[in-house]
Amino acid sequence: MKIATWNVNSLKVRLPHLQDWLRQHSPDIVCLQETKLEDDKFSAVDVEACGYCCAYSGQRTYNGVAILSRLPAADVQIGIPEYDDPQRRVIAGTFSGIRIVCVYVPNGESVGSQKYEYKLAWLERLTAWLAAEVLRYPRLAILGDFNIAPEDRDVYDPTTLAGQVLFSEPERAAFKRLIGLGLVDSFRLFDQPERSFTWWDYRMNMFKRKLGLRIDHILVTPALASVCRTCIIDREIRARERPSDHAPVLAELAI
């Protein structure tokens, strides 16, 4: 089973890229973020034409998440239970007995801003909810744009970026608490090239200069980690014309 996550930064604009990518990789599950589409505008027909079912929770302009899958989802959950968040950032479903949680963590704007406080509060709610979910679903994967680079090797320059949003201590501590639930960063199960990133700023030619951050992740429970065979970042689609600023992350489970 191949599972993937990709922040498409507008599904409307990126639909051709997505269709190509689905045909190229034939993943079983794809978690999308920043679809930026209200539910009645979701391109369900185009996705179904590629052979995928979809579950989605969107809004216009900002945010929006979706799960595409070969088989239909069971027990779809939208949002974090008992957390009244108007922003569409979470969708979950069960596929062949595997619980898939798709997240778009708030970006946090800058350290100390209101959006930063919202990000930290949001992460606390996510972690509290997932603490129960990992017990309920031994085979669970959480995929998405976490907007956090966990370690020095996940950023192009840990000195310059120290204390900055996406890499600040409180954000990294929040990520560690999430990992502390017993989750495994599937990317680090394997040897990886140095300077492996998933996001590059559109500005300043950051992609061509290979200056990015690894902020999109696939975290899995130990039961799934033990059957995880590969985890890679697909930079190829980021190099195309009119790309998303994020690259997809793809993991293969021997299931």
Added chain:
DNA sequence: ATGGCGGCTCGCAGCCGA
């Protein structure tokens, strides 16, 4: 020190992303 790109909007400039 600032903004730099790209996507969005009852657009034509300003917000937001990360």
